[in-house]
Every structure is written in structure tokens, then in C-alpha cells.
Amino acid sequence: MNPVYISTSPILKLSELLEGLNFSSLFVLTDENTHQHCYPLIQKALPKEHHLFTFPAGESHKNLETCASIWSEMTEAGLDRKALCLNIGGGVLGDMGGFCASIYKRGIRFINMPTTLLSQVDASVGGKLGIDFEGLKNHLGVFNEPEFVLISPDFLKTLPENELRSGFAEIIKHGLIKDHTYFEMLNFEDWKKNDWEYLIEHSVAIKKAVVQEDPKEAGLRKILNFGHTIGHALETHFLDGPNHLLHGEAIAAGMICEAWLSVQKTGLSQEDLSQIQEKLLKVYGKIQISKDDFGAALDLCLQDKKNEGKEILFSLLENIGTCTYNIPVSRKEIEAALTYYCTI
Numbered sequence: 429m430n431p432v433y434i435s436t437s438p439i440l441k442l443s444e445l446l447e448g449l450n451f452s453s454l455f456v457l458t459d460e461n462t463h464q465h466c467y468p469l470i471q472k473a474l475p476k477e478h479h480l481f482t483f484p485a486g487e488s489h490k491n492l493e494t495c496a497s498i499w500s501e502m503t504e505a506g507l508d509r510k511a512l513c514l515n516i517g518g519g520v521l522g523d524m525g526g527f528c529a530s531i532y533k534r535g536i537r538f539i540n541m542p543t544t545l546l547s548q549v550d551a552s553v554g555g556k557l558g559i560d561f562e563g564l565k566n567h568l569g570v571f572n573e574p575e576f577v578l579i580s581p582d583f584l585k586t587l588p589e590n591e592l593r594s595g596f597a598e599i600i601k602h603g604l605i606k607d608h609t610y611f612e613m614l615n616f617e618d619w620k621k622n623d624w625e626y627l628i629e630h631s632v633a634i635k636k637a638v639v640q641e642d643p644k645e646a647g648l649r650k651i652l653n654f655g656h657t658i659g660h661a662l663e664t665h666f667l668d669g670p671n672h673l674l675h676g677e678a679i680a681a682g683m684i685c686e687a688w689l690s691v692q693k694t695g696l697s698q699e700d701l702s703q704i705q706e707k708l709l710k711v712y713g714k715i716q717i718s719k720d721d722f723g724a725a726l727d728l729c730l731q732d733k734k735n736e737g738k739e740i741l742f743s744l745l746e747n748i749g750t751c752t753y754n755i756p757v758s759r760k761e762i763e764a765a766l767t768y769y770c771t772i
């Protein structure tokens with residue numbers, strides 16, 4: 429895996445790192461918010477001549493149409509194979525910018541500067557790139573590594589609170605799947621008071637260790653997907669409506685449903701379920717799901733990338749800190765998990 433740097437002097441670090449790369453031109457990608465809040469914080473580190481492209485923010489723009497606009501811009505800017513793409517943004521921008529760079533002229537190099545908590549602790553690390561397609565999360569994509577990831581916790585100063593909370597869900601996931609002590613030390617009572625710098629470092633270490641063992645998700649890496657089979661289905665189902673969910677909000681609900689399934693299927697204790705549920709509900713509350721949503725959510729689970737043939741395969745907990753994968757779960761059982769969530 430290529431290096432992940434965490435630095436409180438992003439201008440100095442980026443200048444130094446850019447010097448080591450021999451590139452013909454620099455293409456900088458931002459969305460409308462990171463253009464305003466993040467680009468100015470590192471502009472001084474960039475060569476005066478660079479090409480800046482900004483697209484609209486949000487999950488609903490993580491699609492082929494935005495990719496087409498990025499590829500057109502890269503073409504108009506005359507980027508050759510030695511060009512370098514700098515992604516400044518959250519998970520949407522990193523996933524899509526990396527994907528566009530990987531496809532353009534069969535691949536140019538790219539760098540990730542993640543600017544949300546979620547992208548700093550999770551999305552920027554591990555080389556999963558892609559976009560949503562026909563209402564399916566990350567349906568088109570590739571595995572490919574950035575030259576490096578440069579994380580600056582300073583970016584978080586302008587991040588809206590609901591986005592910070594969304595990122596916290598992936599941190600909670602890291603504790604649940606790999607590190608009981610980490611889960612226990614998280615502050616759920618007053619979640620905004622968590623020590624983000626420490627959590628970024630520790631979560632990146634957990635994610636790196638898993639990805640290094642299984643970069644292309646042949647097995648072990650599936651544990652990083654705990655909460656995501658049902659979480660993605662909910663995120664996608666509610667994407668364009670009034671009950672729109674951020675990624676982490678959907679995953680938080682998904683983790684409760686999948687912790688319940690873990691009690692039924694992989695021996696998670698009832699006490700552990702109660703603890704997980706209580707802590708997640710304290711931070712995220714309960715999302716509005718009704719029986720009318722179940723059919724669409726169940727159909728979406730059929731498209732999960734962990735599945736094999738017609739079998740829906742989940743990653744489930746054995747206890748807090750240990751996760752197993754490739755557990756077949758029937759439609760009926762998923763429906764029961766959603767019903768459980770509705771009744772808590």
C-alpha cells in the first residue's frame with residue numbers, strides 16, 4: 429500500500445511530496461464546498477500553473493454524468509499520461525476522482541487529500557474507487573492506489589456537524605470489527621468531544637492492516653463492510669427523497685440491524701447487542717423506516733458486492749472486536765432484522 433501521511437502542516441508536507449513526483453501538469457479536483465473551504469488552505473503548495481475543476485457536492489453527483497464532465501475537462505486541459513490529479517474532498521470526491529484518473533488514458537497518477545472525517549478515517553485509504561450507477565452504490569469502480577494520501581485534521585474545522593457525525597460511524601465500525609478496547613474508549617455520551625486526531629491515526633492503522641492482508645476483498649477485507657449490506661440498501665433507497673441519509677447515518681442503522689443478525693447467526697451476545705444499539709442510538713437516533721420500504725431495501729441487498737450467485741453474504745460480529753464474513757442470510761432474516769430495527 430502507498431503511504432498515508434497525517435500532517436498538521438499540509439502546505440509544507442504537500443510541497444515536499446509534490447517535489448518528489450515528476451509530473452507534466454497538475455489537475456486539481458474540488459467540489460463546491462472544498463473549493464471554498466479547503467483549496468485555499470493548500471493553494472500555496474501548488475505550482476502556479478495548475479488546472480482546477482469544481483463539481484457540485486453530494487452523493488447524488490457521484491455518477492457517470494459527473495465523470496463525463498471530469499473526463500471532458502481533463503481532455504480540454506490537454507492532460508497527458510504524466511499528468512497528476514489531486515483530489516481535495518470527501519469520500520464522494522475521492523472515490524470518483526480516483527476512478528476518473530484511473531480510467532483517463534488508461535490511468536494517470538492521483539493523490540488523495542481527504543477533507544471529511546469519513547474520508548480521513550476510511551474512504552481515502554485502501555484503493556476502493558468508484559461511482560453509483562442505476563441506483564446502486566459503488567456499482568462501477570476499480571481498485572487502484574493513490575501515489576499517497578495526505579491527511580490534515582485542520583480541514584475538519586469547517587466541516588458541518590452532521591458530516592462529522594457521519595464519519596464517526598466508520599470509526600465505531602473499526603472498533604466493532606477489530607478492536608474491543610478502541611470501541612470501549614469512544615465517547616458516545618458527548619460524541620463531539622472525541623479526540624479526532626487520535627481516532628484518525630488509530631482508524632487508519634486498523635484499515636491499513638486489513639487492506640494490506642487482502643487488498644482486493646477476496647476474504648478478510650469483507651469485515652470492513654460490516655453494517656454496509658443493509659446500510660447501503662437504506663442509503664440508496666432514501667437517496668433522492670426527503671429522508672435522505674448521509675453514508676455514516678445509513679451505516680449506523682445498518683450496524684444495528686446487522687448486530688441483531690449477528691446474535692441470530694454468529695453468536696454475538698444479547699448484552700453486546702444491547703450495548704451496541706444503545707450507544708449507536710444515543711449518537712444517531714432512529715431513522716424512519718416503515719414496512720413499505722422493506723421490499724426495495726431487500727432487492728438492493730441482492731446487488732451487494734460480497735454476494736455469490738443468489739446467496740446474500742454478510743459480514744457479522746462474533747463479539748465486539750471480532751468479525752467474520754461470508755455468512756449466508758435469507759431475505760426472511762433480513763426482513764426480520766429490519767422489523768427488529770423498527771420496533772426498538
Ligand SMILES: NC(=O)c1ccc[n+]([C@@H]2O[C@H](COP(=O)([O-])OP(=O)(O)OC[C@H]3O[C@@H](n4cnc5c(N)ncnc54)[C@H](O)[C@@H]3O)[C@@H](O)[C@H]2O)c1
Binds near residue numbers: 462546565
Ligand atoms: N472508498 C472507500 O473505501 C469508502 C469508504 C467509506 C465511504 N466511502 C464513500 O464515501 C462517500 C461519503 O464520503 P463523505 O462522507 O466524505 O461525503 P462527501 O464527500 O459528500 O462530503 C460530505 C460533504 O462535506 C463537504 N465537505 C467536505 N470537506 C469539507 C470541509 N473540510 N469543510 C466543509 N465542507 C466539506 C462536501 O462538499 C460534502 O457536501 C460515500 O459515497 C461512500 O460510499 C468510500
Ligand SMILES: O=C(O)C(=O)C[C@@H](O)[C@H](O)[C@H](O)COP(=O)(O)O
Binds near residue numbers: 554556565
Ligand atoms: O474499504 C472497504 O473495503 C470498505 O468496505 C469500507 C466501507 O466503509 C466503504 O463504504 C466502501 O466504499 C464500501 O464498499 P462496497 O464494496 O460495499 O461498495
Ligand SMILES: [Zn+2]
Binds near residue numbers: 550675
Ligand atoms: Zn462505509
